[in-house]
Amino acid sequence: MQILTVIIINSILAVSLNLISGYTGQLSLGHATFMGLGAYAATLFTLKLQTPFLVSIVLGAVVAAFFGFVIGVPTLRLRGDYLAIATLGFGEITKNVLLNLKITGGPMGLRGIPKVTNVYVAAAALIFVIFSLGRIINSRVGKSFIAIREDELAAEAMGINTTRFKILAFIIGAFYAGLAGGLYAFLFRYINPKDFGFMRSIEILCMVVLGGMGNTYGAVLGATIITILPEFLRSVSPAIAQYRMVLYGLLLVIMMIVKPRGIIGESSLSNKKPKKLLEKGGA
Amino acid sequence: MELLEGNNLSMVFGGLSALNSVDIKINKGEVLSIIGPNGAGKTTLFNLLTGIYSPTEGKICFRKKEIKNLKPYEITRLGIARTFQNIRLFKEMSVLDNVMIGQHCRTKAGIFGAIFKTPAVRREESFVRDKVMDVLEFVGLDDVYKEKAKNLPYGKQRRLEMARALATDPELVLLDEPAAGMNHQETNDLIKLIEKLNDMGKTVLLIEHDMKLVMDISRRIMVLDYGKKIADGSPDEVKNDEKVIKAYLGDDFRKENEGTDEIKRVKEARRTKEVKQAKEAYVC
Numbered sequence: 001m002q003i004l005t006v007i008i009i010n011s012i013l014a015v016s017l018n019l020i021s022g023y024t025g026q027l028s029l030g031h032a033t034f035m036g037l038g039a040y041a042a043t044l045f046t047l048k049l050q051t052p053f054l055v056s057i058v059l060g061a062v063v064a065a066f067f068g069f070v071i072g073v074p075t076l077r078l079r080g081d082y083l084a085i086a087t088l089g090f091g092e093i094t095k096n097v098l099l100n101l102k103i104t105g106g107p108m109g110l111r112g113i114p115k116v117t118n119v120y121v122a123a124a125a126l127i128f129v130i131f132s133l134g135r136i137i138n139s140r141v142g143k144s145f146i147a148i149r150e151d152e153l154a155a156e157a158m159g160i161n162t163t164r165f166k167i168l169a170f171i172i173g174a175f176y177a178g179l180a181g182g183l184y185a186f187l188f189r190y191i192n193p194k195d196f197g198f199m200r201s202i203e204i205l206c207m208v209v210l211g212g213m214g215n216t217y218g219a220v221l222g223a224t225i226i227t228i229l230p231e232f233l234r235s236v237s238p239a240i241a242q243y244r245m246v247l248y249g250l251l252l253v254i255m256m257i258v259k260p261r262g263i264i265g266e267s268s269l270s271n272k273k274p275k276k277l278l279e280k281g282g283a
Numbered sequence: 284m285e286l287l288e289g290n291n292l293s294m295v296f297g298g299l300s301a302l303n304s305v306d307i308k309i310n311k312g313e314v315l316s317i318i319g320p321n322g323a324g325k326t327t328l329f330n331l332l333t334g335i336y337s338p339t340e341g342k343i344c345f346r347k348k349e350i351k352n353l354k355p356y357e358i359t360r361l362g363i364a365r366t367f368q369n370i371r372l373f374k375e376m377s378v379l380d381n382v383m384i385g386q387h388c389r390t391k392a393g394i395f396g397a398i399f400k401t402p403a404v405r406r407e408e409s410f411v412r413d414k415v416m417d418v419l420e421f422v423g424l425d426d427v428y429k430e431k432a433k434n435l436p437y438g439k440q441r442r443l444e445m446a447r448a449l450a451t452d453p454e455l456v457l458l459d460e461p462a463a464g465m466n467h468q469e470t471n472d473l474i475k476l477i478e479k480l481n482d483m484g485k486t487v488l489l490i491e492h493d494m495k496l497v498m499d500i501s502r503r504i505m506v507l508d509y510g511k512k513i514a515d516g517s518p519d520e521v522k523n524d525e526k527v528i529k530a531y532l533g534d535d536f537r538k539e540n541e542g543t544d545e546i547k548r549v550k551e552a553r554r555t556k557e558v559k560q561a562k563e564a565y566v567c
Contacts, residue, residue: 056402113403117470132398135397135400136394136397136398138393138397138495139385139392139394139396139397139404139408140387140390140397140407140408140411141392141393141394141397142389142397143376143380143383143384144384144387146373146376146380147373147376147384147387150372150373150374150375151371151373151378152374153335153371154371154372154373155384156354156356156365156369157333157335157355157356157359157365157367157449158353158356158359158364158384158385158388158448159356159359159360159385159387159388159389159451160356160384160388161354161356161428162356172394209350214375218349265294
């Protein structure tokens with residue numbers, strides 16, 4: 001059951017990054033930061049203020065969303081590669097702050113967190129995330145996100161305040177990631193800044209790219225595969241399991257060449273022109 | 284009454300001056316065309332008027348309000364919409380959604396409204412949908428509203444861009460080479476469409492190389508060359524302006540256009556003379 005819960009938490013992470021990168025088209029390399037902020041905030045609320053579990057994870061998500069705003073305002077004026085590098089930098093800064101603060105327990109992390117997360121709580125959270133995200137994507141707001149991805153200049157010329165909507169996407173994505181972080185903390189009962197570093201961000205990105213950019217169910221599928229893969233490898237041979245990051249890299253390269261839009265990318269569901277998809281490359 | 288007025292507009296990119304103190308005035312309800320050779324600064328002027336660039340020098344007033352330092356989306360909200368020279372549609376979105384984006388700045392549903400689908404949001408959505416379908420019918424795309432924008436043929440993509448611009452409820456519509464790449468029939472349809480637009484009371488500013496279209500529908504024509512305005516006047520005035528003919532229209536246009544007996548006679552006489560000379564040379 002534990003692995004199923006982990007799959008669900010990872011799905012929430014992938015779905016939330018998919019909003020930022022898949023729908024809005026902003027490449028973020030620091031998504032684990034928001035997960036970490038949510039996890040730390042939720043844990044601290046429970047440990048220091050004894051707030052109930054549900055209140056803690058929601059507050060954790062709110063804290064993550066707030067930092068999504070704080071990080072989004074300066075960085076989302078940047079485009080493409082520059083945004084990716086800036087989010088990477090913010091991720092490293094946050095990790096180092098968490099490593100050095102007293103309240104976060106420094107490199108020792110926080111322990112003694114009650115185990116509350118179970119598969120039902122996680123599933124309820126995932127359903128909430130998918131449902132609300134679906135509503136957002138089909139609304140005026142979601143269409144603006146997609147318009148920004150398709151052509152930022154045209155979107156702005158059509159009256160969309162692009163900076164504002166990119167920040168909004170960042171805030172919503174960070175909120176969901178914070179939620180996943182809270183669930184994670186209350187599942188593993190121990191958190192440490194290293195859990196939310198660059199490698200984790202890359203892992204989440206892998207899930208989205210593998211499953212399909214701009215498709216919520218693709219992100220869930222990607223999360224499932226990436227979560228099960230190391231477990232599967234471990235059961236085959238522990239030696240291979242050590243090289244899982246190498247495998248992720250390989251998987252990404254292969255995906256980019258063979259199916260750049262992911263296993264169930266946005267277009268492949270509604271459009272039957274595989275040749276055209278290949279020609280478009282990793283757009 | 285002037286709707287938009289740009290005074291002394293200059294735009295310098297690095298050391299390159301793309302526009303050099305150009306004045307532009309657009310009266311309410313008119314169709315004004317900007318013509319000129321490639322690189323004359325026509326699109327740069329469009330980009331200044333729509334806020335994509337901020338002019339190095341000069342003032343732009345729309346309905347007496349300074350808009351020089353406004354962002355593109357703010358200018359769109361004030362009532363200026365545009366199309367692009369190289370089509371910039373939201374390719375992966377449906378035709379309907381593309382045009383619905385045009386209504387973005389006239390609506391206000393936020394994320395909480397979206398999640399809970401409040402009655403106000405539902406009402407707004409159905410209102411927008413009806414309105415967008417009207418716009419699609421106007422440009423003749425209502426039968427393909429479900430299609431993805433990238434799957435439309437070229438001429439329809441151009442019309443979709445116009446529909447998207449119209450959906451922002453503009454008072455002034457800027458069309459950047461709407462007839463580029465269109466065949467004769469499509470151009471004629473486009474002329475009708477622009478005329479219909481103008482009849483509805485929209486002011487139109489357009490950049491175009493198709494002289495038939497320009498001469499047919501413009502009330503006034505402005506000519507740019509090397510970032511400077513070299514002429515501004517009625518189609519007839521511009522057609523006969525020596526500077527314009529030299530810089531842009533070319534001698535061919537004059538011949539084709541005037542095509543009077545006088546010219547024909549002179550031409551014929553010249554040819555007979557040449558033939559005669561050739562014959563003489565041969566004989567010798």
